[in-house]
Amino acid sequence: MLWTLIGLLILFWILGLIFEIGGAVVHVLLVIALLVFIWNMITGRNKP
Template sequence: MGRILWLVIIVLIALWVIGLVANIGGGLIHTLLVIAGIIFVIQLITGRRSI
């Protein structure tokens, strides 16, 4: 589960940067990035990191 989460976070950050540069994607990418960040922080706090 941890590897998939990291993959999702990396993809969302890449899409977010592309969205900022090209002004495409709008709020969807930003919303998904925030959701991924919240999941990451929750996983960090609960100690479920498998890296």
């Protein structure tokens, strides 16, 4: 579930950069994806 969320956030971030949607706010998606990734690594959840 978390990997899907990370993937979607990164996808939306890339689309925002390509189509220049949202200005600097689109970088918040990348930060959120990184935070979710770090949280997943810290908690050690290995479930698919």
